[in-house]
Amino acid sequence: MEYSFNAIEKKWQEKWKADHAYQVSNESTKPKCYVLDMFPYPSGTGLHVGHPLGYIASDIFARYKRLKGFNVLHPMGYDAFGLPAEQYAIDHGIHPAKSTKQNISNFREQLDRIGFSFDWSREVNTAEPNYYKWTQWIFLQLFNSWYDRQKARAMPISELIEAFEKEGSISVSGYRSMTSFTSDEWKKYSEKQQQNILMEFRLAYCGFGEVNWCEGLGTVLANDEVINGFSERGGFPVVKRKLRQWYLRITEYADRLLEGLEKVAFSDAMKEMQSNWIGKSFGAEIDFVLSTDKTKKLRVYTTRPDTIFGVDFMVVAPEHDLISELTTTTEKKSVEEYISYVKSRSERERMAEKKITGCFTGSYVLNPFNQRQIPVWISEYVLAGYGTGAIMAVPCGDERDFKFAQHFNIPVTNIIGSHFNGKEANSTKDAFLENSDFLNGILMRDAIPLVNKKLEELKIGNPRVNYKIRDAAFSRQRYWGEPFPIIWKNGIAYPLDEKDLPLELPKVESYKPGPDGEGPLANLKEWTSRHLETNTMPGYAGSSWYYLRYMDPHNNETFCSRQASDYWNQVDLYIGGTEHAVGHLLYSRMWCKFLYDLDLIGFDEPYKKLVNQGMIQGSSRFVYRIEISGTNEMEVLAKQKPVFISDGLKNKPFPELQKEISDLLVSTWGSGANNIEIISVSRLHVDVSFVDGLELDINAFKSWRPVYAQSVFVLENGKYICGSEVEKMSKTKFNTVNPTELVEKYGADTFRIYEMFLGPVEQSKPWDTKGIEGVHRFLRKLWRLFFDETKGRVWTNEKATEAELKVLHRAIKKLDEDTDRFSFNTAVSASMIMVNELGELKTHKKGILEKLLILLTPYAPHICEELWHLLGNEGSVLDASYPIHDEKFLVESSKLYPVAINGKTRAELNISLEASQQQVEELVLADEAVKKWLNGNSPKKVIYVKNKMINIVV
């Protein structure tokens, strides 16, 4: 009986489907385990080998946990709202719902071939009304909540209104932008005034702000969707523009998002990225009064108040409110010129050039401690949105300030003595201050609290904690997203009644943007006549809470019953790419904390453990075509019969190259080829499937496209060698590898194992199909433990020998440990060793083979299930229980001895070896002792190993 993987895999996939083998219940006496993948955006290009990497890893882990006796939730779904579908609709006139549906069915078909253990009965789709009904519902909760800083949690906005009615604004002080009012004043305010104040508190709020406006997409993008001033998708230029926007007040959660990192198992790199993004810094705000008008002050934010006497100039952002007041008549013209120059520069230019630019306002402020006059400058390196939009510049301690001072010839005050060399700034905190009045001689770190205290005493400033994180833009002027359940009346946003949810996305004729930067919904009369909000929610809305919906996907009463979320609780293992480090992961963590605050769920961190799978890169191949100049006739010929040169020739000087291949050119293009000139060599991506290693399959290339049919090749050693480069996997680079093709050729089990065998899951690596044969061979070897080509079935019921049990138990231990710690590549190696060793021992004992199948089921579910049944087992191997290794079969070989030296026991020896001063001596003693122990014979080799036993080779 042969290993016919195609038939086996098809059979079991159908059987599992028919039996609902992966359906999981919310009720079980077993412990629970929630294994989650970041759900995919169903793009039109289908799956490439990079996509399933994380899914395979999580699937192995989920199956492993199931065998270990856990009730495992392992769901899958689709993040179906998004720009590409809408862009596709604009280009092709196909409704996003239709193309998305098509894409989803393609994805599903490809996924199903790989044999995942997803519980598809829990599938979610963020674009389905019965899903986004609850996205809208959660939005309404956010809209109807505010963040009570005293209690450090979200509270219903109704409580805030009550407080305003009773006590006015006093009870909620601490909000900078809020005007204060009494309860009587509050009651006298118009509804609009009241609502405007409440809007400053709502966790989902509407405001005006400078946003990234992308004309090409007709929409606003979040910071993390803009790359170097161009849209991430489409590459259209992005400019700043003020628009009405919805925001999530994620800034209120900054501290808790930071603290929460301590109790989750994310990688250090991931935690660092998130905490850098949140960017908590401790510093002070300091007021500087204008030298000409002491009632006017310029407030700065600094993290180094200790350097106050080193301030040589001030810098304000070009957008700063005080600029018109600061600018003197003599400087007016140059300031205006500078500001218009800054506006003309795109983000991209500002990023790329790192030019030092700036302009003097003509004004001076006074250092509050010594009344020194300090000039005020404007520069684009100070950002309006961070801190107060103004800084005190200390050139001897800050690199940017120093460069600015140098560029504009501003004299530098040195307050750190020899730590400053006059050539570059030194940001040390460990210098003793000089030229610093009452701080002279004090260590900088110690001076910080001193200055803060003084600032408060003199009422010229106060310590302040600042965050880099900004509120998240939460609206898009787009069609393909969740509509906001908001109705506008007289400029007031009213929430829709919960019973009117879902507010369904209407069908539109055109996906073109509406007027004045509004979304396509603004073109719809039935929509605008109801005064509904015309923005839609961004892509991350639906993905911020989907992990909860899987727990209770069909509930029509609530987004997820408390019973279900209490049972499944946190995601035990979350797998996905690092690209979502600061977007999705922060937003979903915030939503989780918010839902926790409202007591709708019982935990405030969604993911207990996060594993970031590495990116699988493509390995691109190139061919090199020579470009010529000559007569028209020759140039046409050169296009019809292109000449490609092998990789080793591409860097030759053109005249030399031309001389070398002139015969070939003449025979290809005729004698006219003598009068042409090679002017360049162009590099073209070639489909990786035509290349074996680096050698091009010339015939395959010729039949690729008609234009290449008559190609001519200049070879090296009889071969055409392609160039290669590691790049992102992409259809346009012809370096994608389709998993379905590999599954057809080698089977899903081989494909799964090969993806894992490629290297650590977390590591990025280029794809290379070479080597998959070895994995396939391994599965065939496994098969041969059960079936012999000539003899047929070979397994027996005999008792296993000691040697066989040793192999088995070593494998159990290794696979158990490796699978548990996500080291799937080494687990696969261990499996190969085990199967090889059992093959050598000619082991066909049923008892051993059964255990083997259980161990390998997570990796190769189909073949294991088949063999499990062929052995005569009734139930599915899915429900087997994971074997436990027995230490008694793992005793190390007799070459490893525990040794007593110099009459000391091993335990004592441990102590001696750790005392480093005596180590040399002790080791010599050890050698002697070993000799003695061997009755005077010298050992061949003595190796000291880490468990402090001595390994002696006799």
Place this chain on the structure above:
RNA sequence: ACCCUGGUGGCGGAACAGGUAGACGCGCAGGACUUAAAAUCCUGUCUGCAGAAAUGCGGGUACGGGUUCGAUUCCCGUCUGGGGUACCA
């Protein structure tokens, strides 16, 4: 510019807590079986020197230093591949 990651044979990678570097697989070379091929199996495969051979001696984990009895592993500096970023005071 800054932050995060990596750099080990011809290749992917292993060495889990500082203890015999190169497991496992690919590729390559040789051999067995076969009319032949496929499939399968066996042997060898970091490197220099010595040896008929088993084997022995030395070098070696990007480069240069350091800590240690001992370093692929820890520290400092340099070079380099990949990813990220919001000039954050």
